[in-house]
Amino acid sequence: MLTRSLFSKNTVAKRLYLAFILATIIPVSILGIVSFYQVNGELEEQAFSGLRKSSKDYGLRLIDRFVVAESALKLLQNRIPKLTLAHDSAILEERIGMLFSHIVVSKPTGNQYIVGEQILLPTLSTDEQRVISLGRTVIKAVDEDESIALWIAIPQLGLQDHLLMARLKGDSIWEQEVLGANELLVYGENGQLWFSTAEHNVLPEELQQEVLSKSSGTFKWEDNVNGSVLAGFWHTPLRNMFEAPNAIIVQIQLEDIALSANAHFKSFYPPVIMLAVLVVLLSVTKLISRYLTPLSALQEATEKLVKGDFSYQVKVDSEDEFQSLANSFNNMTRHIQTQFDIQSTMGEIDRQILSVRDANEVVETAMTRLPETLGVDMMAIASVKPNSLAIEKLYFRVGLQPTQIVDKPSVLSHEDYQHLISEQNRIFILASSELPAYSYIRKIMQEQHFYYLVVPVIVNEQLTAIVGFAYHQLSAITHEVKNTARNFGDRIAVALSNAAWEEKLYNQAHYDGLTGLANRRVLNEYLKQAVARAKRDETNFCVLFIDLDRFKSINDSMGHAAGDNLLVDVAKRLENNCRETDLAVRVSGDEFVILLTEFDDEQASVSISSHIAKKLISTLAEPYHINGQTLHISASIGIAIFPDDGNNPDAILEHADAAMYHAKSAGRANFHFYQSAMTSTAVENLKLENDLRQALDNNELVVYFQPKFDSEQEIVGAEALIRWMHPELGMVSPAKFIPIAEQSLLIIDIGRWVFEQCCDLINELSDKNLTIVPIAVNLSAVEFNRDDLISHLLGILDKTQTNPNYIELELTESVALTNKDICIQRMTALRESGMSLAMDDFGTGFSSLSYLQELPLNTLKIDQQFVRNIELGESSQAIVKAVMALAKGLSMSVVAEGVETPEQFNFLAENGCDFYQGYLLSKPIPKVDFMAKLEAKK
Numbered sequence: 001m002l003t004r005s006l007f008s009k010n011t012v013a014k015r016l017y018l019a020f021i022l023a024t025i026i027p028v029s030i031l032g033i034v035s036f037y038q039v040n041g042e043l044e045e046q047a048f049s050g051l052r053k054s055s056k057d058y059g060l061r062l063i064d065r066f067v068v069a070e071s072a073l074k075l076l077q078n079r080i081p082k083l084t085l086a087h088d089s090a091i092l093e094e095r096i097g098m099l100f101s102h103i104v105v106s107k108p109t110g111n112q113y114i115v116g117e118q119i120l121l122p123t124l125s126t127d128e129q130r131v132i133s134l135g136r137t138v139i140k141a142v143d144e145d146e147s148i149a150l151w152i153a154i155p156q157l158g159l160q161d162h163l164l165m166a167r168l169k170g171d172s173i174w175e176q177e178v179l180g181a182n183e184l185l186v187y188g189e190n191g192q193l194w195f196s197t198a199e200h201n202v203l204p205e206e207l208q209q210e211v212l213s214k215s216s217g218t219f220k221w222e223d224n225v226n227g228s229v230l231a232g233f234w235h236t237p238l239r240n241m242f243e244a245p246n247a248i249i250v251q252i253q254l255e256d257i258a259l260s261a262n263a264h265f266k267s268f269y270p271p272v273i274m275l276a277v278l279v280v281l282l283s284v285t286k287l288i289s290r291y292l293t294p295l296s297a298l299q300e301a302t303e304k305l306v307k308g309d310f311s312y313q314v315k316v317d318s319e320d321e322f323q324s325l326a327n328s329f330n331n332m333t334r335h336i337q338t339q340f341d342i343q344s345t346m347g348e349i350d351r352q353i354l355s356v357r358d359a360n361e362v363v364e365t366a367m368t369r370l371p372e373t374l375g376v377d378m379m380a381i382a383s384v385k386p387n388s389l390a391i392e393k394l395y396f397r398v399g400l401q402p403t404q405i406v407d408k409p410s411v412l413s414h415e416d417y418q419h420l421i422s423e424q425n426r427i428f429i430l431a432s433s434e435l436p437a438y439s440y441i442r443k444i445m446q447e448q449h450f451y452y453l454v455v456p457v458i459v460n461e462q463l464t465a466i467v468g469f470a471y472h473q474l475s476a477i478t479h480e481v482k483n484t485a486r487n488f489g490d491r492i493a494v495a496l497s498n499a500a501w502e503e504k505l506y507n508q509a510h511y512d513g514l515t516g517l518a519n520r521r522v523l524n525e526y527l528k529q530a531v532a533r534a535k536r537d538e539t540n541f542c543v544l545f546i547d548l549d550r551f552k553s554i555n556d557s558m559g560h561a562a563g564d565n566l567l568v569d570v571a572k573r574l575e576n577n578c579r580e581t582d583l584a585v586r587v588s589g590d591e592f593v594i595l596l597t598e599f600d601d602e603q604a605s606v607s608i609s610s611h612i613a614k615k616l617i618s619t620l621a622e623p624y625h626i627n628g629q630t631l632h633i634s635a636s637i638g639i640a641i642f643p644d645d646g647n648n649p650d651a652i653l654e655h656a657d658a659a660m661y662h663a664k665s666a667g668r669a670n671f672h673f674y675q676s677a678m679t680s681t682a683v684e685n686l687k688l689e690n691d692l693r694q695a696l697d698n699n700e701l702v703v704y705f706q707p708k709f710d711s712e713q714e715i716v717g718a719e720a721l722i723r724w725m726h727p728e729l730g731m732v733s734p735a736k737f738i739p740i741a742e743q744s745l746l747i748i749d750i751g752r753w754v755f756e757q758c759c760d761l762i763n764e765l766s767d768k769n770l771t772i773v774p775i776a777v778n779l780s781a782v783e784f785n786r787d788d789l790i791s792h793l794l795g796i797l798d799k800t801q802t803n804p805n806y807i808e809l810e811l812t813e814s815v816a817l818t819n820k821d822i823c824i825q826r827m828t829a830l831r832e833s834g835m836s837l838a839m840d841d842f843g844t845g846f847s848s849l850s851y852l853q854e855l856p857l858n859t860l861k862i863d864q865q866f867v868r869n870i871e872l873g874e875s876s877q878a879i880v881k882a883v884m885a886l887a888k889g890l891s892m893s894v895v896a897e898g899v900e901t902p903e904q905f906n907f908l909a910e911n912g913c914d915f916y917q918g919y920l921l922s923k924p925i926p927k928v929d930f931m932a933k934l935e936a937k938k
Ligand SMILES: Nc1nc2c(ncn2[C@@H]2O[C@H](COP(=O)(O)O[C@H]3[C@@H](O)[C@H](n4cnc5c(=O)[nH]c(N)nc54)O[C@@H]3COP(=O)(O)O)[C@@H](O)[C@H]2O)c(=O)[nH]1
Pocket: 706, 719, 720, 721, 722, 733, 734, 735, 738, 751, 754, 777, 778, 779, 780, 840, 841, 864, 897, 898, 899, 900, 917, 918, 919, 920, 924
């Protein structure tokens, strides 16, 4: 079964098997077949040569028998004269009658029958008679009725013409008993058949000729009667000894008998060969199986190894190289398994180092996985408190029992600490006999005649942990174990330093570096949780958005360090007024948020949050002692309540912010609950106002100049127009932020700054010797109405040493709406200072013409909307004409603004307009471009 599966699966087995067959079975089979035919041929040859030899032996014995017969006759020859006929004949007959049937003395006078009845004697030829007379024996075959008789004739000694002739008895001469299974044919050389044991001459004519023609030989033929027969023949040289024809002896044997050895051979040889082949096959199979079974087992094990099954062990008991290969393989898989476990443990630890902030989790993973991987008898990890000798936490595990954790188990001795620090970056082995010198071993591990592998973990030159592995056997602390211990020590070091670093990063990411309060990120997280909890429990929570009033001025006047200290103190006061469950957050510069959670209903939310807001406002308003100075600051607080004021973190925070702006715009140092009426525009404006406060300091404002032209399109002046490059919003239109600036009074600072910029331009033009043209500065009603207006403007003119004749102030009709007398007084003072005055946007206000008449104006600016409508019809044209006529009547010059088309320009020019301003001629341009235009004019 195993063998079959081995051969079906294993290609090597198949090939080996095939090779063995090619190398053994085929040669064996060929050898068998060749041997078979060889042996078969040999046996056949033997059968033939046996027949030939048998014929020869028979022939030689035939000669012997003729010699015996001759000798017997010769003996008789001497005795014949003495014979008394009757008595002696009887004796002779008895003695040699066994050889001869007739013995006759042939005489010229008649024949004397010594033995046997009277018989017709063979006729001897003259030659025969002659040779007999010479003493030679003649043997003659005589054809009798049904057979051939052999006669032997010798001379009768001493008697002329007397012959002694004897007829040989067939029995004695042919000696049939020696033939066995053979048939015998004896021919005379003339082809006369002398004797045959068969009934007739069985030889076919052609074979008989062959027999006669060769001295000896063999042959085979198919006998009609007996089937296949084999024969051997030999020419018996009777002529050498007698006067006789040679006798040809032919012995015949049935093939079955002659080749019985072949038959026998055929019957046993193929099975023997088959058996041999079978034995070879079995041996080969056994051999291949013996060698390939381990190979197959190794292959199977390798496949399991590839699939990650390292626990599989190959079982090979062949007690040869395969077994040692299997043992090596098993050792290798064990080693790989260990390595794999180590790598996977280290990988897990690495992952945790990367993903987990807490080094304890790394330690716990190591305690779970390393003991088995490293085959330790005991393992311990002690974390040492930074900058101390105290062991903070001890993890230890005996064998594979559960890990035990002990908090603050003991304190290291100074000697121990020094020893461990001195072993930095090393691992070392201690035997239990050395323990008295190192008491820390006792403190972190058990004493049980162990060998200890110790890894001190040093981070930033501080001992932060001790890792210990205990083994009963020193030999178990292999190179691999040491390496792993070292690697693990390194990882623990990384984990601990990472943890410290992570903690630092975490704090940086979650806490404000200056005040230590939570930051916006934590706030967002808390808000999410608060929303989820409040939704689940159907409770309320409040967000208090706190902004310090005029903090910027403290920063500006006392420096940023003082500002920072103030913020730290503010943070402390906020924290002190919060419950533990509340969250105080610094969201940006001077903005803070307090999250008050878990109110049962809105009423409680309102009363408690307003109470806390009041408390905070009064607490924050208390004096601060910073850098030896006493400071005061107030705070504005906006309150939003979940869920009425917003049902998600962003909304609730945004609305608290809006409420805070509301509180600020309502006079500062107070708090305000969010109301839905605080539209997004209002909130946006409040934010813009806040940003605008920083804009001047942050150099976000810039002044552009829009040239004014005469009818020849020559530059005759310019209007200063402010631009705001907001860092987030991009270019903000003055149409949008000037009203906010006016509302928040920021226009005062801004207006003065623009005025300074214009003075600087005039001075620069002068310095560069360029054409100086009057520059018009917009003056808002808020600015105009301030008492210090004139002193401020004059102060700047004085400071910058600017010629006021080059300054034109553009006022809108609204400036004159409040107090007519003061207005005229202020305008008169401005005129007297040397500056000129223009009425901007003329025609849009409702000032009476009589009032206009009283104002000390130099110029009227026709509002853009009238200019734009010029092309629409006669009524607009009539207004424009009327305004120009009015101006002429009042001795004022006229500036048309918003001139965008040549038609407008032409109409205005035809009707006596003095100056033109508009995109047709130039858009407002940066200072450098404006100066370039003036340079070109020069
Ligand atoms: N108190 C101050 N007010 C200022 C100051 N700078 C600007 N402003 C006022 O803001 C309003 C918007 O000004 P601005 O967007 O700059 O628009 C001015 C021109 O760019 C624009 N203009 C001029 N020519 C054309 C034109 O052909 N087509 C067209 N569509 N607009 C044109 O008109 C504005 C100038 O208006 P005015 O002041 O009335 O001459 C605006 O009311 C400014 O006054 C500042 O420093 N202080």
